[in-house]
Amino acid sequence: MVTIIVPFPQFHYSVFWCPRIILQNMITVATHVLPLRAWCDLGSRSLRLLLLMLPGACALFNPAPPIITFQDALMPGLLGPVMVKIPAGSFYMGSPQQEPGRDANESPQHLVVFQAPFALGQTEVTVAQFGAFVTDTHYRTSAERDDGSFLRDPVTGQWGKYPVNWRHDHRGQPAADNHPVIHVSWEDAQAYASWLTQRTGQPYRLPSEAELEYANRAGSPLRNWWGDGIPQAAVANIKGERDRIDNDPTFIPTPEERAAIDPEGIWPEFFIGYGDGHWGPAPVASFQANAFGLYDTTGNVWEWAQDCWHPDYRNAPSDGKAWIENGICEYRILRGASWYCYPVQVRAANRWSRWPIFRNMYIGFRVARNVGA
Numbered sequence: 001m002v003t004i005i006v007p008f009p010q011f012h013y014s015v016f017w018c019p020r021i022i023l024q025n026m027i028t029v030a031t032h033v034l035p036l037r038a039w040c041d042l043g044s045r046s047l048r049l050l051l052l053m054l055p056g057a058c059a060l061f062n063p064a065p066p067i068i069t070f071q072d073a074l075m076p077g078l079l080g081p082v083m084v085k086i087p088a089g090s091f092y093m094g095s096p097q098q099e100p101g102r103d104a105n106e107s108p109q110h111l112v113v114f115q116a117p118f119a120l121g122q123t124e125v126t127v128a129q130f131g132a133f134v135t136d137t138h139y140r141t142s143a144e145r146d147d148g149s150f151l152r153d154p155v156t157g158q159w160g161k162y163p164v165n166w167r168h169d170h171r172g173q174p175a176a177d178n179h180p181v182i183h184v185s186w187e188d189a190q191a192y193a194s195w196l197t198q199r200t201g202q203p204y205r206l207p208s209e210a211e212l213e214y215a216n217r218a219g220s221p222l223r224n225w226w227g228d229g230i231p232q233a234a235v236a237n238i239k240g241e242r243d244r245i246d247n248d249p250t251f252i253p254t255p256e257e258r259a260a261i262d263p264e265g266i267w268p269e270f271f272i273g274y275g276d277g278h279w280g281p282a283p284v285a286s287f288q289a290n291a292f293g294l295y296d297t298t299g300n301v302w303e304w305a306q307d308c309w310h311p312d313y314r315n316a317p318s319d320g321k322a323w324i325e326n327g328i329c330e331y332r333i334l335r336g337a338s339w340y341c342y343p344v345q346v347r348a349a350n351r352w353s354r355w356p357i358f359r360n361m362y363i364g365f366r367v368a369r370n371v372g373a
């Protein structure tokens, strides 16, 4: 195992990080429990000031730990995906009642505690990485066994099943090696993780839904790890107004999509004024990492999770493990939204699910692995 330690790169986000329990509890109390009047009545002015300064002060004196990455050897001359050690900790999973655009399936917001660290792929699995697996095993994906995968024709705008697979991009052209692999199903993702386990002797698997949200937020209780609202800089491959390619009808959602995704018709179809330079998947790690050192946790491609679908979080486990019990296992979880999504879907708490052999032009995955303390 090769271990690389890099310094914590973004002090700004450590404000969320070090005192995450204090900060999240303060926000929970401030927004759920205390009405404004009670907050104003809370002790003296100096006490209020102290409470507000605490997160910043704590970050100054107790900075977040460094980001630790490693790679396991797969076979002579080939290393596995770069993995990031995600620290043990806790967070509130789901969205608060007042979050704009939320769905009932994100309720109730609940505390999840990770007693032990775990590791997540630093990036989504790439075309090159998936290709090494196929070369070694001659594995045939769901798309290859079942007449192709789904994409929107960039000329006609029509959704359809085309003779494409993991080797192709969102237009059906050969995909670049450094792009996230797409047109892969939950079953294909399982097969890849099993191969990593077999080749490395280490316990690779798909992440749980809780792990994906915890890792995505990286301490942020806001709508996204970079904050609320429209990003001021290019932080992720999401659907920006300036990402539109001339004459490409796939930028405009179909009437069915619009009705299904935004029944109230109040959300814009893209992030207004935003541009990240990509309509379609971008090479992995094209944008800055979040506070955990992970790339593209939001945007680029949706990512499969291990869990079965549950319509909300009632009776959800609090240990962060994949939630299978009493679930609808004909559907598996997808997280993080994609380059194709409406802004209403681009929220850390947002959830989606599809059946295990489903695949299309905006779904990929990253792997997880158990690690020692």
Ligand SMILES: [Ca+2]
Binding pocket: 236, 237, 238, 239, 240, 243, 276, 277, 278, 279, 280, 339
């Ligand atoms: Ca984009």
Ligand SMILES: [Ca+2]
Binding pocket: 124, 296, 297, 298, 299, 300, 301, 302, 303, 336, 337
């Ligand atoms: Ca992603």
Ligand SMILES: [Ca+2]
Binding pocket: 102, 103, 345, 350, 351
């Ligand atoms: Ca949703």
